[in-house]
Amino acid sequence: MVAKLTGFSPQGKTRGESKRLMLMLAFVIGVLTAVAGLLLKWLIHWVEHILTSHFSITGANWPYLVYPVVGIFLTGLFVRYVVRDDIGHGITRILYAIARKKSVLKAHNTWSSVVASGITIGFGGSVGAEAPIVLTGSAIGSNLGQLFRLDSKQMMLLVGCGAAGAVSGIFKAPIAGLVFTLEVLMIDFTLGSLLPLLVSCVTAAAVTFAISGTDNLFEFHLVYEFTIERVPAYILLGIFCGLVSLYFTRVMNWLEDQFRRLGKPWKRFLIASPILSVLIFLFPSLYGEGYGMIRLLLNGQGPQDWNQVLEGSFFYAAPHLLLLYLAGIIVFKVFATTATNSGGGCGGTFAPSLFLGCVSGFLFASLWNLMSIHNSRFIIHNALLAPVPENNFSLLGMAGLMSGVMHAPLTGIFLIAELTGGYGLFLPLMIVATCSYLTIIIFEPHSIYTMRLARKGELVTHNRDKAILTLMSMDSVIQRYEEHLHPQDDLGEIVRQISSSERDIFPVVDEGAHLLAVLVLDRVRHVMFRTELYHRLHVNDLMSQCAARLTTNDSMDIVMSTFDRTKAWTLPVVDTEGRFVGFIRRSHVTALYRNMMQDLSEE
Numbered sequence: 001m002v003a004k005l006t007g008f009s010p011q012g013k014t015r016g017e018s019k020r021l022m023l024m025l026a027f028v029i030g031v032l033t034a035v036a037g038l039l040l041k042w043l044i045h046w047v048e049h050i051l052t053s054h055f056s057i058t059g060a061n062w063p064y065l066v067y068p069v070v071g072i073f074l075t076g077l078f079v080r081y082v083v084r085d086d087i088g089h090g091i092t093r094i095l096y097a098i099a100r101k102k103s104v105l106k107a108h109n110t111w112s113s114v115v116a117s118g119i120t121i122g123f124g125g126s127v128g129a130e131a132p133i134v135l136t137g138s139a140i141g142s143n144l145g146q147l148f149r150l151d152s153k154q155m156m157l158l159v160g161c162g163a164a165g166a167v168s169g170i171f172k173a174p175i176a177g178l179v180f181t182l183e184v185l186m187i188d189f190t191l192g193s194l195l196p197l198l199v200s201c202v203t204a205a206a207v208t209f210a211i212s213g214t215d216n217l218f219e220f221h222l223v224y225e226f227t228i229e230r231v232p233a234y235i236l237l238g239i240f241c242g243l244v245s246l247y248f249t250r251v252m253n254w255l256e257d258q259f260r261r262l263g264k265p266w267k268r269f270l271i272a273s274p275i276l277s278v279l280i281f282l283f284p285s286l287y288g289e290g291y292g293m294i295r296l297l298l299n300g301q302g303p304q305d306w307n308q309v310l311e312g313s314f315f316y317a318a319p320h321l322l323l324l325y326l327a328g329i330i331v332f333k334v335f336a337t338t339a340t341n342s343g344g345g346c347g348g349t350f351a352p353s354l355f356l357g358c359v360s361g362f363l364f365a366s367l368w369n370l371m372s373i374h375n376s377r378f379i380i381h382n383a384l385l386a387p388v389p390e391n392n393f394s395l396l397g398m399a400g401l402m403s404g405v406m407h408a409p410l411t412g413i414f415l416i417a418e419l420t421g422g423y424g425l426f427l428p429l430m431i432v433a434t435c436s437y438l439t440i441i442i443f444e445p446h447s448i449y450t451m452r453l454a455r456k457g458e459l460v461t462h463n464r465d466k467a468i469l470t471l472m473s474m475d476s477v478i479q480r481y482e483e484h485l486h487p488q489d490d491l492g493e494i495v496r497q498i499s500s501s502e503r504d505i506f507p508v509v510d511e512g513a514h515l516l517a518v519l520v521l522d523r524v525r526h527v528m529f530r531t532e533l534y535h536r537l538h539v540n541d542l543m544s545q546c547a548a549r550l551t552t553n554d555s556m557d558i559v560m561s562t563f564d565r566t567k568a569w570t571l572p573v574v575d576t577e578g579r580f581v582g583f584i585r586r587s588h589v590t591a592l593y594r595n596m597m598q599d600l601s602e603e
Contacts, residue, residue, distance in 0.1 A: 022154060025144050026161045026196035030203025033137035033165035037204075038211055040114045040129050040136075041170070047122025048288055057311035064124070064281040068340070069273040071123020075116050076269060076344030083112045088341055090135030090348055091449045094159065094185065097142070103155035104146065109139030116346035124280055124287045126336035130170055131348020137166030157193055160185060161200035169204035172217055173418035176411060177201040183408045184449065218291070220298050220420035224389040226428055233388050234428050237364050238400050238435020244330060244360050245404025245440050249448045251334045252349075259342035272343025279336045283329055284312040286336045290355035297362045297394040298420065306362075306390075326363045330356060349448060353405045354398050354419075361397020365390040395422050396432045403433035404440040407447035412436075474552055477559070477589050478573050480582040484509050485519055485539050492534035494524055494542070505570055507580045508543045515572055515580040517543040546572055552581055559584060 055061045079087060085106065087093075090113060097105050113132035121129055141162030145155040160181045168177030178194075178201050259268050280286050285293045293309055300306045307319040315325045337352045369387045395416060403412035412433040417423050444451070483497050485508045497506065504521040523542045527533055547566040550559055550573045562571060563586050573581045 018154075021148070022157065022196045023199055025141075025148070025158060026199040027203050029137065029141050029144065029158065029161045030165040030169075030200040031207055032140050033133070033162060033200070034169035034204040034207035034211075036111075036114055036136050036140070037133045037166060037170035038208060040118055040133055043114070043118035044121045044129060044288070047118065048124075051123065052287070055312055058316055059312070060281060060314050061284070061312055062281075064284060064287065065277045068124040068126075068276045068280055068287075071120050071125050072269065072273055072276070072340060072343045072345040074123070075120045075125075075346055076265060078116055078119065079112075079344070079346070080265070083108055083116070085112075087112050087116060087132075087135070087346060089449075090131040091184065093135060094138045094163065095450060097138075098156055098159060098185070102152045103142055103159045105135075105139040105142040105159070107139070107143055109135055110143060111136070113346060117348075120340060120345035120347050121288050124276075125340040125345040125347055126276065126280065126286045126288070126290075126333065126352065127340045127345060127347020128289055128349060128351025128354075129347065130167070130350030132346060133170050134163050134166045134348070137162035137164075137169075157196060161196050164197050165200040165204035167415075168201040169208045171415060171419055172205055172208055172212075172214075173415055174198075174201040174205040176415035176418050177204065179414050180408065180411045183411050184406055184447070216419060216421045218294055218298055218420045220391070220395060220422050222392075222422060222424040224392055225424060229386060230388055230428070231431065233368060233393075234396065234431040235435050237361060237393060237396060238432040239439050240364050241357060241360055241397055241400025241432060242404045242436040242439025244356065245401055245436060246443050248334045248352075248356060248401075248405055249440070249444055249451075252338050252448065253451065255335065255338040256342060259338070265344060269343045272339040276336055276339040276343060279332050279339070282314065283325070283332060283336075285309060285329055286333060289351040291351070294355060294358045294394075294398075297358050298391055300391070323363060323366055326359050326366075329359050330363065333359075349405060350402075353402045357398035357401030358394045359397070360401060361393040361395065362390050364397065365393035368393075392425060392428070395420055395425065396428055399429045400432040400436040404436040405448050407437065407441070407450075409433040409437040474554065474556070474559075474573070474584075477556075477584050477592060478552075478582040479585065479588070481507060481580070483507075484513070484580070485543075486510070487516065487538065487540040487543070489539045490535050491524075491527065491537040491542075494519065494539065495528050495534070498524065498528065505583060507572060507583075508539055509580050513579045515546070515549065515574050515578060517545055518572060519543045549574055550584060551576060556589075559589065563589070 051063070051067055055063070079085075085108065087109065093109075094105070097103055113135050117127070117129050117132035121127060138159045139162065141158035141160070142155060145158040150158070163185055164177040164181040166177070167180045168174040171177075178197055181197060259272060262268050262271065296305065296308055300308075303319065303322075307322060310316045310319060310322060310325060313325070315321050333352060333356050337347075337349065340347060365388050368385075369390070372385050372387045398419075399412040399416040401412075402415065403409040406412070410433075413426070413429045416429060417426060422429070481503070483501055483503070483506055485494065485497065485506050487508060487510075494506075498521065506519045507515055508517040508519055509515055519539060519542055523544065527537060547568040548562050548571055550562060550571050552573060552575050554562075559571075562568075569586050570583050572583055575581055
């Protein structure tokens with residue numbers, strides 16, 4: 001049985017003392033996650049500055065062919081021989097730990113992702129630092145919870161505090177940190193649980209502000225304010241971002257499957273690293289996080305500024321090909337990101353989503369304005385086709401892509417508003433993020449973080465019923481049996497086993513322990529005291545076929561639906577080869593479900 005959460009800690013603290021402890025731990029987590037984020041950013045910028053400060057801006061630079069390969073090679077060595085564990089897919093790993101490991105994350109996750117992603121991104125890996133730092137923050141919370149021997153609900157809350165603090169600190173966005181934890185990690189906290197999250201977010205942001213200054217991560221100056229005439233353009237931009245998000249999600253998932261089938265890490269490295277280096281050589285903007293390009297598109301005042309995007313590439317002398325260059329980035333960014341992670345690097349999809357969204361918004365606005373110019377040449381007066389500001393749409397595209405890729409419209413809205421100070425465009429942010437989300441969910445019901453877990457039934461969602469079933473494990477509800485009957489056993493053996501057991505149902509197996517049928521006590525009750533039949537009746541005369549069989553790989557959702565379909569009260573469980581494991585009783589599952597529902601509902 002799952003231990004009941006009653007408001008007392010394992011050390012016997014009262015409810016008030018337990019809350020004070022959680023607030024203190026949330027404060028510590030906020031400080032540590034902010035420091036970890038600042039350290040990671042410093043490491044990335046230091047490595048990148050050393051490697052690229054001498055590059056030419058008037059043409060291609062051949063080191064782009066070498067640096068990314070060296071970066072993922074060094075990261076691969078670090079992970080394989082120092083960490084000796086898989087540290088990729090940070091946010092997916094957090095979701096899995098919440099659903100299947102009682103929010104327990106390994107101690108090395110508090111630092112290994114910082115080192116690995118610092119090397120990967122500094123050497124040009126086309127990924128982001130945010131997902132690794134979220135894993136780091138969650139691991140800090142998890143390990144503090146383990147240190148104080150907290151229960152599973154408090155552990156889940158500390159993991160959420162770590163994630164919230166990490167997003168808040170690295171982006172200087174406390175509201176986005178809170179919303180991200182509730183929306184992306186899908187932890188259904190009660191109102192009383194929000195206070196530790198707020199403490200962690202505010203602390204992380206304050207520490208980051210104190211050390212690195214109060215400037216926004218991306219400076220943005222609103223020149224063109226919101227006008228109602230641009231609403232159709234905002235809606236179309238949202239739809240466009242949703243389609244780009246779908247492309248990014250589907251292609252990344254497919255590419256990861258292809259690399260996974262290669263098996264050996266060295267095979268993946270030999271194929272992925274040349275792909276990454278060639279793409280960065282052709283499109284230098286794919287180098288690292290790409291935040292420099294975001295700043296250019298957000299703050300550029302015209303073609304003279306925007307053409308700086310082409311510096312260091314073959315396109316430098318052809319500014320008229322800027323839109324073609326940006327379209328190529330939209331197409332190939334997903335290949336660069338997947339090649340980085342699949343080849344042995346370490347990074348997340350936060351930064352790629354922001355980068356791709358900014359490029360998508362700028363490209364959409366530029367094409368819209370070309371259409372407006374074409375419209376004016378034919379003297380067709382239509383206010384809805386009036387030119388739109390590229391800067392504003394670059395910002396809005398960031399919210400659209402983040403909303404679509406992460407299936408998190410609120411995170412996209414608040415994060416971009418806090419990142420840029422673009423609160424004057426709050427309504428357009430809402431329109432674009434909502435339209436992007438509504439577009440992608442038509443085709444893909446799960447985000448890039450959750451699709452694999454959802455397929456396996458290992459995803460905790462805001463649906464409390466499904467969340468509880470996900471948190472329940474098969475091992476916690478299976479009643480394992482040592483008694484076994486065989487078809488040739490006589491009534492005397494049946495009575496012997498019944499007399500020494502408190503059970504009312506017994507498995508019938510063959511010599512290899514494969515389940516054949518079951519024997520129910522009610523089928524034996526009327527003959528069990530007739531000793532003259534002890535050697536005349538056998539198990540195969542009294543056994544019954546099972547209404548259904550469950551396997552050890554079934555999710556609890558399947559278990560409950562099987563009970564509902566068969567109207568049975570007890571069902572047998574077998575392994576993948578059909579060998580008997582035990583029984584699951586509906587009453588046991590229901591009691592455990594009610595306990596967990598009560599635990600999650602308590603303040």
